Amino acid sequence: MLNRRVFSSAANSAQINVMLFGAPGVGKGTYSKLMEKEYDFKTFSMGEYFRALVKNPSTDPNDTFIIKLKQILSSGQLVDDQLVVDILRDVKKKPEYAKHMGIILDGVPRTVKQAQLLRDSGFKMDLIINFFNREDILLQKLMSRRVCPECGKNYNIADINTPDGYQMKPLLPKKKVDECDDHPGVKLVIREDDNEWVIRDRMKVYEQKTIPILEFYQRECKETKVVNFEAKKGVGDYPEVKKILKETLNI
Ligand SMILES: [Zn+2]
DSSP states (O other), X not given: OOOOOOOOSXXXXXXXEEEEEEOTTSOHHHHHHHHHHHSSEEXXXXXXXXXXXHHOOOOOTTOHHHHHHHHHHHTTOOOOHHHHHHHHHHHHHSHHHHTSSEXXXXXXXXXXXXHHHHXXXXXXXXXXXXXXXXXXXXXXXXXXXXXXXXXXXXXXXXXXXXXXXXXXXXXXXXXXXXXETTEEEEEXXXXXXXXXXXXXXXXXXXXXXXXXXXXXXXXXXXXXXXXXXXXXXXXXXXXXXXXXXXXXXXX
């Protein structure tokens, strides 16, 4: 069991915390990259954090938190809600995050319990943008995804243009229509779990998990602004996202 590190109050309490919500495929990654470029935000992704931790063998011998966390991961123990919150607080103190104006959280908190623990620990969420698509659009987008079996690069053949304003251009290979740009001769494939029923299932699970988290923040965290945003144009919606940032955070 990990001995909980005693945390002092937030290292940089003026820092802005933004959470981007949205089902897989809705385009959160696109917006967070644009926000990082234009504002002084840094994105924290829990998934990437764990992947990096597992991959990187060298650890600062003074960093007892990371050393213990690695022991937990390598022993196959589950990462519980409190540990997720401890990780976030640890990350926030690290210079590579603390030096920025704000942090974008991607994929965390993942449960209401995590949100509660985070709130109780004094971690203030300033803004949550909940990106959503009409369900049939999201389904079409995910089913049109094509991937290179060699490198995992994603393409998309969906060409969406609806009367109610959805405009999404396909993202096709530049050289040959069904081959990866980086791997000539390798045919693009559909991921096994990108079929209608698996996707519908994923969307349902996502909703069941997500909506209670949004409700928690709306109900119990008066300082958190929650904005629902129907992302109809991908990158083309970015000016609208900027308006949200301006109106809610005054940046
Ligand atoms: Zn490839």
